[in-house]
Amino acid sequence: MIRVRPPFPSPFYPPPLSPPLVPPSSPSSLSPSLWRLQPTYASCPRPLAEECPASSALQRRRLWRWPWWRRRRRRQRRSSGSCQGQPAGPLGGPPASGGAVPRGSMAMNYNAKDEVDGGPPCAPGGTAKTRRPDNTAFKQQRLPAWQPILTAGTVLPIFFIIGLIFIPIGIGIFVTSNNIREIEGNVFMYYGLSNFYQNHRRYVKSRDDSQLNGDSSALLNPSKECEPYRRNEDKPIAPCGAIANSMFNDTLELFLIGNDSYPVPIALKKKGIAWWTDKNVKFRNPPGGDSLEERFKGTTKPVNWLKPVYMLDSDPDNNGFINEDFIVWMRTAALPTFRKLYRLIERKSDLHPTLPAGRYSLNITYNYPVHYFDGRKRMILSTISWMGGKNPFLGIAYIAVGSISFLLGVVLLVINHKYRNSSNTADITI
């Protein structure tokens, strides 16, 4: 199919000089000078970009120098259709009514020289199907594009802006992190272990998530991944696997040694230390019987454990698989030195600090052996801010990156100033 463009003038930007559509070889009623180069082109080294394929993109750059209206025309010309066999209409005729004019009217602006092939684009008579490729932006690789240009004007501000934004943020983070005092607000009590490879591959996979999710068949027939802590004495272990088996089971108690010699125990909250999703979705006790013990019937405790899983806590909401200490332990640490949340010390009132200054004593019920593998245990008390616990790293990193960026900006500015004019283009001819 050959689409023939109606010879309407452009309704939007009636061109001052309208190039005829006929190729140069055809006789034209218009003066040939009309479709010669327009003055703006003349500054370019080549008469027409299309003569040199490589310059088509250069030409795109050249758009910048065009007056805005010509830029628009240019773009329209590009989007105009596949066949320009019709002669142009009357020059600058009255604009046709707005949007009703088909896009094809833009063909009016088609510079005959835009086509390299020269000959009449439409076969005489218009019967033969033209195999001329579609003139779409996509197919002609002329998609509108954003071209991030790395010139001094764009790069240097970026560096300075990054510097100016990052340094304050870094300082803010750093100060926030440093201001975390150990005794104000809700205090978090952690236990820490070193040299403990909770991230060992065989350790990490040694668990059965179905079992932990309360699946009754997995409860009695745990996954093979749990080996060698899958069955003990012919009974399935619940919870199975090396992770559960190695659960941290020291008991930490904190006492304030006040003026009177009786140590006052600090209330440590066991609940609220695990992710809500873990506690309520991921971990579930198996279904069935009234008592937790009944639900775990037919299973045995992990080898290292002192008591079975249904006796982890007296609170039924914190017992069995949904025991929060257990849940926290089951979320394996990424590094061999890690800390895990153990207890919460809630602030009682706004008037008193959570942990007032004074002497404290920590009572550890030692169940958990670490000396075999040269491990270390720690207890950490910390409050947290809007951005987590005390950790100066992020703040320092921000300050560092911001400073580097700013410094680079200055260096680049100097370099640019010094070397800008020594362009080495002498050997390039266009």
Added chain:
Amino acid sequence: MNIEHERYLQANNKEFNSIFVYPNNTIKTSKYSVFNFLPLNLFEQFQRLANAYFLILLFLQLIPQISSLTWYTTMTPLMVVLSITAVKDAIDDLKRHQSDDRVNNLPVLLLVNGKMKEDKWMNVQVGDIIKLENNQPVTADILLLSSSEPYSLTYIETADLDGETNLKVKQAISVTSDMEDHLELLSAFNGEVRCEAPNNKLDRFSGILTYKGKNYFLDHDKLLLRGCIIRNTDWCYGLVIYTGPDTKLMQNSGKSTFKRTQIDHLMNVLVLWIFLGLGIICFVLAVGHGIWQNKKGYHFQIFLPWEKYVSSSAVSAILIFWSYFIILNTMVPISLYVSVEIIRLGNSLYINWDRKMFYAPRNTPAQARTTTLNEELGQVKYVFSDKTGTLTQNIMIFNKCSINGKLYGDTYDKDGQRVTVSEKEKVDFSYNKLADPKFSFYDKTLVEAVKKGDHWVHLFFRSLSLCHTVMSEEKVEGMLVYQAQSPDEGALVTAARNFGFVFRSRTSETVILVEMGKTRVYQLLTILDFNNVRKRMSVIVRTPEDRIMLFCKGADTIICELLHPSCSSLCDVTMEHLDDYASEGLRTLMVAYRELDEAFFQDWSKRHNEACLSLENRESRLSSIYEEVEKDLMLLGVTAIEDKLQDGVPETIIILNKAKIRLWVLTGDKQETAVNIAYSCNLFEDEMDEVFIVEGRDDETIRKELRTARNKMKPESLLDSDPINIYLTTKPKLPFEIPEEVANGNYGLIINGYSLAYALEGNLELELLRTACMCKGVICCRMTPLQKAQVVELMKRYKKVVTLAIGDGANDVSMIKAAHIGVGISGQEGVQAMLNSDFAFSQFQYLQRLLLVHGRWSYNRMCKFLSYFFYKNFTFTLVHFWYAFFNGFSAQTVYETWFITCYNLVYTSLPVLGMSLFDQIVLKTTYWTMISHVIIWGSLGFYFCMSFLLYSDGLCLAFPDVFQFLGVVRNALNQPQMLLSIILSVVLCMLPVIGYQFLKPLFWPISVDKVFDRIQECRRLPRQSPVRTKLKHSSTRRSAYAFSHKHGFGALITSGQTMKSRMSKKNTLFSKR
């Protein structure tokens, strides 16, 4: 399995023919069937290194002791990659199946038991007689028995076979053509055919038909090949000789040689290096694990006991080696090959879609016939170009002539100045009703001479209108259309026609001319046809006045030696004219005649007939017979034909030169013609320091010539101290590479085919190469097709550069195939070259866009793609190496399995692909189109969506063992540290890149940067318009005539000996409606 040496068959005898078990006419181009598709396709796919690697990985992962990743992390990408390829293959094959089916089920009229019966193509057997009608494709290779046309001529179009669109004529032998369409005769026909076994030679066939006890010689003029189309012939009957896979068409559709690009090679090398790197990394980690196991793991057994089968840390280390082998598999890019194919396909489509490479007059867009070579286009260093039809249009225009020592064709104004074309006035040919309106001539004196009745001028044009093998067609009264074997001939006959010597029609025995309005019938006695050795053709005719005349035309060098001594003075004058013509780049041809004595002719004719009938040495006997009569010729004159350059050729060559792409012209033409064209298309310039000519006839001379040339260009290259000479004396083993040498100026080299034959041998080939490569332009003339390929091969062998061969004719096929990239010009000479090419378009000037835009972009895109691709895989994978030091080298992954599964295939494939399809490098900037944005942000968004989906409650609860990371995304993204860290990492990663990109053009500029600066400079300071390059060259150079490299119709025209009853048809012969 015995190989068929000779084919033996009998017409209409199924029992007899079935002894030989010839295949039926079914063709099968498809590769797979429903049953063997899966195994065969998978087998083919697993031959790829990467695919096989992943299959092995899959098996490794199934071993629980070492499986560090679940099986689906490898399985999913592998399945996707395999299925994409399989689907593509299946679709391709389905298309082939469909076209096979369509072709096999076409109807054909088969002679069965004395009646014509319609049957399917696939049921046609050897020995069957079939009937073909006008415009039908030929079913199989058949022996023409009879046709509706006089003399049992049959016209065919062979476009599918050799791409030539002009009609060809085939003729049946008389004994069979007598059967015409009498079915009873045809059914009773029991001729036996002995012929050669199936082969792929399109222009050769020999066989013997034995019928009624007599033997008849069969050649390829009697064979209609499958793939041709019957034209202008109402019906014809044929005996099936070759069927299905035996047909010449199918025999020719052999496997095309598969060209690989350097990037392909690089990719394979990279993959191998990656394998090696992978092995080293795994080994290091395994050692690390062993040590860790000894120092820490052993003691950690309280919480993590060793497996039972692990007796020592060494065993554990061995297992870990394989575990890491699995984990680090993402270093080997599984989707690399698929991605590369997609990118290449995309870039090929851009070439097909490019309007700037569309040639409207012929309605042909550019065509990337091979989709695997795009990026190679950007690296082309040497272009080997044919001349005729590639640089030139191969459109011949009768421009000038010299008749009996008088020049015609130039027009002068009153002052005796030559008039340029635009000011000239066309000669009025209105006195001649049969003139071709498109023909233009400007010199009125020639027309006046014709009108005056100048004897020599008349004889000259009579000779032109008689001595040729052109066929004429007169569909409408007075509208003659000539079918010429070569454009030169067409131009000459057309010229004669316009001046009033109209060649109107011919039969096998007569040529009908309309001489100045009067119809005259010449008896055509013999055609002494053209061939490459003779470089001339002659006809012997009996004029209406009963004189026997021989008219001859041919190359001047040949004809001069055949002239009668009496015309030596005329010859001298004419030679001067020849020089003039040559200096203008015109193709010249000498015309001569001789009157023959009746008795001499009768005697000669007898011997000629004998030679014609001889089966052995027919060619050589004929040519010696020809020589007997082609002597003592009387010179008539010289014709000059203009060989027009294609549009934009000089400009293109200038630009290619600027891009440091060297152009070598390899042509079969004469040296003078080629040099002329070289000057006119800017390959050589007048300002060149020197143009060396190598035309030695033996080794030593050629070596001396080459060395003298090199001594001028770079004297130090002849010294023993030259590094290349030192290198060569060490006698390095092949393949070695000759480095680039730079000459001290602009030089050109011309070498002819004869010298080249020596130069391409032994030590001389290095001399040749080194000398030629220092020159700006090289012209090799008088080249055979094989030599063209040899030159390309030579370059490929010693210079590790990418070569491109461009040509349009069948003689360029070998070089097109030999070069890294073959470009076919779909031009006048048919499409043989195009069919063998990797890229095809119709104008030489598009080469510029192909190389400098598409090639450059493709190359840059591919390189960026590879960098990007390896970068993203490496960063992704090497994290595991780092992490190994923290997890006891236990092959624990940092990422969870689904992320690993999706990373290559889903999250990161589109940005990479997008960049490699839309990036444009002309500016030094990245080119972000809308699509790029959609892809990049889309991929990011998609990642987050996928993460939320994969970690969602529903999915994790449904498959708690597969999706273990319930709620992780929610909890992690809730934390401000996480978001702050992401921002920090992104900025930290971008800063050095931006800084480097900014500094690079200042300190380490590459040419693109310089160009960019230059553009800006130009924009600031407008330059004056460039000086027009001078295109015409005025100094005197010799040119010569060149025939096209084909045999004429001559033998066919004269061999029509059969007299038919339908005499009425005789007059309309060759002027079919």
